[in-house]
Amino acid sequence: MHRAIATLLIVVAPLPAAAQGVVRGTVRDKDRGPISGASIAIPGTTLSTRSDPQGAYRIDDVPPGRVRVYAAALGYGPIDTVVALTGGDSTTLDFSLSPAPLALPPVDVVSDRVPHFGDRPATSVAQVTERDLDRRAVNTVDEALDHVSGLQMVNGQTNVRGSTGYVQGLNSRVLMTVDGIPMNQGDRGGINWDLLAVDEIERVEILKGAGSSLYGSAAFGGVINVTTRDVPAGLHTRVRLTGGMYGDPPYPIWRFRDSPGMLGGADVAASYGTDVAGGRISVGDRHSDGYRQQDQDDHLHFAGRARWQHANTRVDVSGAWAVDRYDAPLSWCARGECDDQGQVFQPFKVDTTERGARTDSRKGYLAARVRTTVSPRFAWTARGSWLRTHFVDLRRSATEYGVGDRLGAAGQIEAHPESTRTVIVGAEATFSAVTSDIFGTHSQSELAAYGQSEQRIGALRVSGGARLDFLAVDGGSLTAVVSPRVGATLNGMWRASVGRGFRSPTMAERFVHTTALGFDVVPNPTLRPETAWSFEIGHTSAPLLRFMRLDAALFWTEARDLIEPQVLLIPPDTVKIQLQNVVRAHIAGFDASVIAAPIPDRLIATLGYTYLDTRRRLAGDSIEGPLAFRPRHLLTLGADYNLGALGVGADFRFASRPERIELEGFVDPRRVTVKVLDLRAAWKPAGGPVEVRLLASNVLNYIYNLVPETLAPVRTVTLTAVWTH
């Protein structure tokens, strides 16, 4: 006991100021161009940072002696070096990284909530980088996520390795965090993809599999962590203009307007920073005519961020506010519901009885984070956040509204008692409240504590931890959920993990009372949390055949109490729809991704494939087919060719036809395979302030739907110009 206390005191005790040094410098490529967003860290300590747009970095409070410094950036080979630092010295250490498209990208925030500079986590992590966002010229993050192996966006809901089906707007089995702060809606648990302007985003990391052991509810299927851009030193401005056009229906009999639909938008961001403080504001506006009847969308957003650094403490405050007014296209027109022109269905038109339906939506968040690096061995972080969503659905048949708030507070301690060991402990409290005419007035409290330790033993790195969550609805009794997890990596190439995830029902799922498909949807306050044990084993091979990197994983999830909509026959004479815990589910599969660079510096190709085998079991272990909305095969292909300032690329997505949908027999069962080809071109002179990008998404104008009676986007051509200063 005495030894433990002594160790704790040593870890917590700050080093004398005179003993601390500074490592600073730049990270550049072989042509001396700055590399922005590179990770620079002193492994085994709390000390790390990222390079700014000029490639500059600075790490304070570095202990004297021989210090190992690690630098890495996506697409470049990492450098691990040692510098000798005398107490109080400031050392300049410049890195020159060589292109290495097959090198494993640095992963900073992962399931363990521990920085893993140079190491791979024990569970699969995919990354969407700033470059991916730029080259795809997307307006919202979800548009870029669709190209990630093992992930499918289904009308705004995220399906990671088969975790999620589709229940419109009532839940999410994937947790979204922004700079580590949970951002799922307080009432419905969903994700507001348009709350963050894409220009604010530096990168996205997707943790696949049950990550609840440290992240808690909603991380049932995975975690999507968005890292926003830091505020660099100096004055910076960025203007982004987008204009485009939607394709017409490919068959004249589906035409619904005389001229093509247009879309356009503008985003402006400005920032100023010094070594001590900085701030950024941005504003953006978008309009879209939509690609189908009654599909207009107007979007306006504001965002801001500020940072302040004093000694070894850093404070970050960020916020955003978005206002949307969009038409609700509802279901497509079936025979007789519109001017059907003798067709069984008109996918571009809507039921005339719901013409004029629209949604007004306002949402915003405010978050603050304080991190103090007490010593190279000890740091603590505290954060608070508030997320508000407000929607009003205006329909001819009914007007519905909902106001949801999510307040969160958390604290975490990161300790490195030895260079080979990391310990994380933390606690979180979340309070969610909703006021709505379809969800009622309710609240939900979640209290959690978690801990994780990680130990390196030679080439083996082992981690283990657990999280304990207490949930209470409307101040009622607490429900406890325990989520343990263990993982290991070997040589950074092999990985294995086992974990238990859970998802608490959202208040929308418990208390929704509305109508759908002509039937009443009734509440079910007795819903239990969904739980799942997930297993994964994976391997990374690089280089393979000299020009490829292969990452493959086998995964297996056994889930209980999944929440799905059921049709109820309630005696004596009523039919209703209710969300119930009805299913035990088995989700197993294989996930592989390949990156190939057959012509270094010029051509990069990617391939991602996921095979899913899902089984849904009702009471008594009777097997009743696959889970709804889970395609058995998901395939993504991509290629980029660069020649000087010019670049061209292509992406292809394939998803097999889902074998089962929810409420079959009550909705139009039409569904097809997904085969979408995107083409793009870019012109970006080296060092120039302007870049221009042309994107043709769904260039073959393939007409498909992901959910019943809802047409997916058609061919869209956009031209984006970005000016950066």
Add this chain to the structure above:
Amino acid sequence: MRKILLLVAVVAACGGGLEPEPICARTLVGLCGTVRFRGTVPANTENVFIAAYLTFPQTCTDLINNRRPVIPGSVPFTDSIALYSVPLSPGVYDWVLAVWKKPGTLTLTPADTQYLRVAGYYRSPPPGDSSRPGVVTVPSGAAAGDIDFVVNFDSLRPATDFVTCTAQ
């Protein structure tokens, strides 16, 4: 790389997306035909739809529970003639009819009959007895076409004219 691009081109070019589907499409498995409307459309008309029964219903419960499809589509009734199609499982159907509906939420129970009236039905073609329902065979993988009949809005008939209902 060329092989990958070729694969993409082949897969992307093989079609398979949603396509226009006219009434009586070649891909339809079910039945289709025309409905001719006569009489004055009642002011409280919400919908007209086509339903089919494998065996002629004997009770109100049969009438509701055995209806195919469970959730009906609708047939435009503002013109004097309308094309219709109904996806159905292959089989021999004893009764194919047009149902008139007034406003009200269907519950898939006998209580639904309060909102519904028999508006017309497919009749046995010559040389059969044209006062009796005609039998329709939906072949496997194809549609039964030319299942034409008349709806007379002036003589909408309650379910009890055809089946026994103990309660409504």
